[in-house]
Amino acid sequence: MALPESLTYNLSPPEISFLSENEYITILPRYSMKKIELIGEKIPTLRGMRRERVPLWVALILKSQDKCNIVPPSWLELDFLKMKYEEEMKLPHKFSALPWHWLEISKILLAKAPDDLADPSNKLKSIIQDLREIRLVKSRKGLKELNESNIQLDGLSFMEINELRPYILKVMDKLMNLHDSISRNNVEAETNENEYEDGEASEDE
């Protein structure tokens, strides 16, 4: 394949950001618009000042034309994020529950609709950065527990998993290879034995 190796088994951050634009978000339209039926999803009839849920990409188009206000999701709020940060501090072995796309959506909203957010965007940015860093440190500590067969990633979001994926895959591959180098022999020996037994049995018949 012509794709570079890193892109064949992993997504790039802009790709994930693109995918996250399919998430639904509440908007407050300023104009009316007839509903649109798309293959994947429906955009409901929009009427002025009536809250509707639409995919993020629609919201961003309307926002850029000044035709709607975006209602920020309940988690994108200073108090909530601070609470999560304290939760992360208190429980050093657990990740607090954040939305699957929290990094991408917060970044998009901070860039494209900072005037719709309840709290000042510089404060939000810094708390998000803090949250990301504390979670990064935790996940890095967790990497010590890697083994060849399984891994638990409770509470990590899409973007965070994606960042670690190449490393984790390669380490687990190698551990698997090392592990297999001895067990493969045992398996072969067993199958040979079985074949031998089968052969004997058929002779007896």
Added chain:
Amino acid sequence: MDADYYDIDDILAEGEKVPCKFNLTVPGLGYLEGNPGKAIQKDSVVELPLWLASVLAICEISEESSQRFIDLLEPPFFNAKVLNALKTSAASVDLHAITSNFYKMTEKWASMFDDEELVEMIKQSFKDRAFEINNYANNTTRHINNDFMSSLDEYEKYLFKVSSDSHKKMKTWIQE
């Protein structure tokens, strides 16, 4: 094995020389130890590439005797000194100087001798080193000339490359 057919590191690992002891005198093979035209004596120790040594160490001389052409001796990269160093502080061992495809060699060696203890030990030291590699991959600019970076085995270098690429992509995306 088939998956490794086109793997250049696998081919290089198979070319790595390991010490072997001849179990019988073979005429005409003297050039292996620098005596062209002469016979190679029984019990002489010669370094042969692994691909040749592993076949000779498995093949029996004739159907009646179970004796092999050669006996494989412990290669220098798995001697007690190296293994103890890995046990005490895996991250400070210069694997690249020992043999550049250390993990591939371990796989091959362990599958020949079914050495579970060796594999468990190498797995642990690989984990320790991989953890360290990830730390370095997180901030590439600071440590690029560090000793640790030049002590990496080929696979570890590759691991460093993929993980630092991933961290770099993430950083550029965040700063966009």
